[in-house]
Amino acid sequence: MDSCDVLIVGGGPAGSSCAWMLRPSGLDVVILDKATFPRNKVCGGWITPAVLDELEIDPAEYSRQHVLQPITGFRTGSIGGQPVATDYGQPVSYGIRRYEFDDFLLKRSGARLLQGEPVTSLERSGDSWIVNGRMRTPLVVGAGGHFCPVARFMGAKFGEETIVAAQEAEFEMDARQQARCSIRAEIPELYFCADMKGYGWCFRKGNILNVGLGRMDKHQLSSHVAKFLDFLKATNRLTFDLPVAPAGHAYLLYGRTTRNVVADGMLLIGDAAGLAFSQSGEGIRPAVESGLLAARVIATAHGYSRQQLVAYRTLLSARFGKSEDHWVTRIGSRLPQGWINTAARQLLANRWFTREMILNRWFLRSHEPALEC
Ligand SMILES: Cc1cc2nc3c(=O)[nH]c(=O)nc-3n(C[C@H](O)[C@H](O)[C@H](O)COP(=O)(O)OP(=O)(O)OC[C@H]3O[C@@H](n4cnc5c(N)ncnc54)[C@H](O)[C@@H]3O)c2cc1C
Structure with a gap:
């Protein structure tokens, strides 16, 4: 043995x-x-720079033989709402x-x-x-x-268990698809569901496109994905049908x-x-x-x-930390859904809230330095 x-x-x-x-x-x-x-x-x-730091990966060296898409900003909003653009002018994340x-x-x-x-x-x-x-x-x-x-x-x-259920499709766009895609590689797009239980994303890595949606609710995931794709079409972000069916997975x-x-x-x-x-x-x-x-x-x-x-x-x-639940979740669990939808729409349209809370704090975790090994 x-x-x-x-x-x-x-x-x-x-x-x-x-x-x-x-x-x-x-x-x-x-x-x-x-x-x-x-x-x-x-x-x-999508990875944050801490991942590369912690694993001692030099971005320049890695990108010589692998896809490493620098991300310098985000376009965010609610599905159906007006997006907000946030520009950092330097890489704050990467696509791999x-x-x-x-x-x-x-x-x-x-x-x-x-x-x-x-x-x-x-x-x-x-x-x-x-x-x-x-x-x-x-x-x-x-x-x-x-x-x-x-x-x-x-x-x-x-x-x-209470899972996140998510689906994504990743594929290389041909010339026709590239012409019908308005997503910029360095500015991924994130659109939240009206009930704030999840969000859809479009990440472009060169000519590779990754589109998906994840929710803290496993019911009717495919119809949420379909609605998101309709929204992307209606707003001219992506005006062709996905050439591959989205694949799903769960996590906690x-x-x-x-x-x-x-x-x-x-x-x-x-x-x-x-x-x-x-x-x-x-x-x-x-x-x-x-x-x-x-x-x-x-x-x-x-x-x-x-x-x-x-x-x-x-x-x-x-x-x-002992628990990752934060004040938004705690307050959210006590409010009627209609109030949450209205408040979320307003917050997602606010430039300060988008940059400081949603992006810097929740997504980029810029308050939390890389783990020292
Ligand atoms: C749709 C979707 C989108 C996501 N997007 C992002 C994102 O953009 N950025 C981000 O940071 N996170 C994202 N995540 C979460 C991220 O993918 C996971 O948190 C991450 O992959 C966890 O890494 P891991 O090594 O724990 O597990 P995994 O990456 O799942 O690796 C587990 C490995 O175990 C192997 N394995 C499984 N079962 C067995 C078995 N029975 N015997 C032997 N081997 C086995 C598998 O083959 C696999 O190689 C996303 C998740 C989903 C579902």
């Missing part, structure tokens, strides 16, 4: 960041993923393609890679786990995304999940732990940061009992 010091299930940004951070530890780290990379991941592909980005991170993670193999069994044997009947390890890190099998093993109840927002993140010889990172930021739905940065924090605990732990791994949960709370 093969063995390793740490087995990471899932080679997305959470798993590969954890392995990358563990490189100097001398631990034998294996990443097991059911997919063979490069693989697609349903995602908008997950097909490339995740592959790049995985290849440089330094871990041994087992690809194309899903987790089918997890059994306890003394102080070790036996994974798929063939790999013995004292520590399993669950980084398998929302439906991570390690999270399920630790008690996550997939059908009973931090502060609204009860997933247990540590157990004897097990911990969860990234979407498996339910860490996406509640105001924006950004999940890549918390996936990376949780992977780095987990690595910090793993590298210095003198054993992997639940008590020894609880330090990771403490680090997560210190970094992300």
Whole structure:
């Protein structure tokens, strides 16, 4: 039977960041993923600069061989309302393609890679786990995304959680489509649903377009997406039918999940732990940061009992706070929906509120420096 010091299930940004951070530890780290990379991941592909800083990625170097679209402003509004343009005059975010980005991170993670193999069994044997009947390890890190099998093993109840349900379509536009698309690559567009339970986006990365919509309500998602696409057509932003059907996926927002993140010889990172930021739905940065924090605990732990791994949960709370719910959500839950719709329309049309609250605070988190590793 093969063995390793740490087995990471899932080679997305959470798993590969954890392995990358563990490189100097001398631990034998294996990443097991059911997919063979490069693989697609349903995602908008928007990242904040902290992600690059934390992973020590030089934008100029990365962009030599991969798509890295600088974002210097946003066009925002409500679906059906008048948009507001905010210009920063310098890059405040980037657009990447997950097909490339995740592959790049995985290849440089330094871990041994087992690809194309899903987790089918997890059994306890003394102080070790036996994974798929063939790999013995004292520590399993669950980084398998929302439906991570390690999270399920630790008690996550997939059908009973309050999820964000989202759909997106990403494709390369041909010349005719480019001519019928008014979205500018450096100015992505974000349009909120009238009830503020979600938003639609248009991210252009060169000639690659990513259009999608996510909501904190899984009902009638496809009809919300259809309405959003109608709005884009009616306002001449995108006047052709999508050439590919939108694909869907779910994830959890931090502060609204009860997933247990540590157990004897097990911990969860990234979407498996339910860490996406509640105001924006950004999940890549918390996936990376949780992977780095987990690595910090793993590298210095003198054993992997639940008590020894609880330090990771403490680090997560210190970094992300006890709950991500903020005053808008708290007030919003007490107001009639009609009031919320009217107030939201007015706030979304306000330049100061758009720049300072929606963009700087909720989306760019400019008040929160990159994690120091
Ligand atoms: C439509 C949509 C748009 C989004 N847009 C953005 C965005 O623009 N910016 C942003 O920051 N976040 C966005 N997110 C959230 C973001 O995609 C996730 O938070 C992020 O991918 C989490 O990374 P992860 O490494 O935890 O999981 P993942 O990226 O999901 O990686 C998990 C890995 O585990 C593997 N795996 C799963 N099950 C098994 C198994 N049984 N056995 C072995 N391996 C397994 C998978 O193959 C996968 O490679 C979006 C999400 C959705 C659904």
